[in-house]
Amino acid sequence: MQxxxxxxxxxxxxxxxxxxxxxxxxxxxxxxxxxxxxxxVMDLVKNVINPNEKEGMKKIVMRVSAAVIVFLxxxxxxxxIHLINIIFEDNTDTDYTNSTCYTNANSECIQKIDDYLKCNxxxxxxxxxxxxxxxxNGYKLSSSCKLTTExxxxxSKYNNDSSYAKFxx
Numbered sequence: 489m490q491x492x493x494x495x496x497x498x499x500x501x502x503x504x505x506x507x508x509x510x511x512x513x514x515x516x517x518x519x520x521x522x523x524x525x526x527x528x529v530m531d532l533v534k535n536v537i538n539p540n541e542k543e544g545m546k547k548i549v550m551r552v553s554a555a556v557i558v559f560l561x562x563x564x565x566x567x568x569i570h571l572i573n574i575i576f577e578d579n580t581d582t583d584y585t586n587s588t589c590y591t592n593a594n595s596e597c598i599q600k601i602d603d604y605l606k607c608n609x610x611x612x613x614x615x616x617x618x619x620x621x622x623x624x625n626g627y628k629l630s631s632s633c634k635l636t637t638e639x640x641x642x643x644s645k646y647n648n649d650s651s652y653a654k655f656x657x
Contacts, residue, residue: 497589506593524555588631597633621655
């Protein structure tokens, strides 16, 4: 998702929200069917106690179908994102695709961006220099969660100085 010359899917905050969304979907994927199964058992017990009730079978069918649908929601979302990626395949030279946002929304990728922005992989004496360089220049995230420095023309004092080259990825 590109807004002007800015990919929202590259931002740490957006990826954290997407990751939270994925976690909540996976929790719902397992909790809701368990609740539905408990309710289903209660309906079956009611049907055994009172076999003349016709509404019981309708409730059972509805609950089973609801459990199956809720269980399959994350799979359906993954399929839709994959299909969107195939339909709107970008033939550019980058490996940034439409599904990058969803696939990069994981704790490993979020940690990688956080480490990059905070210069956690740099020795303490060079941390301030690294932070200045990385704040001035941007970064690009690929579909495989690989970070690359995107040089900014306004940062020529950093980009032309070879001592800053070690802060690029």
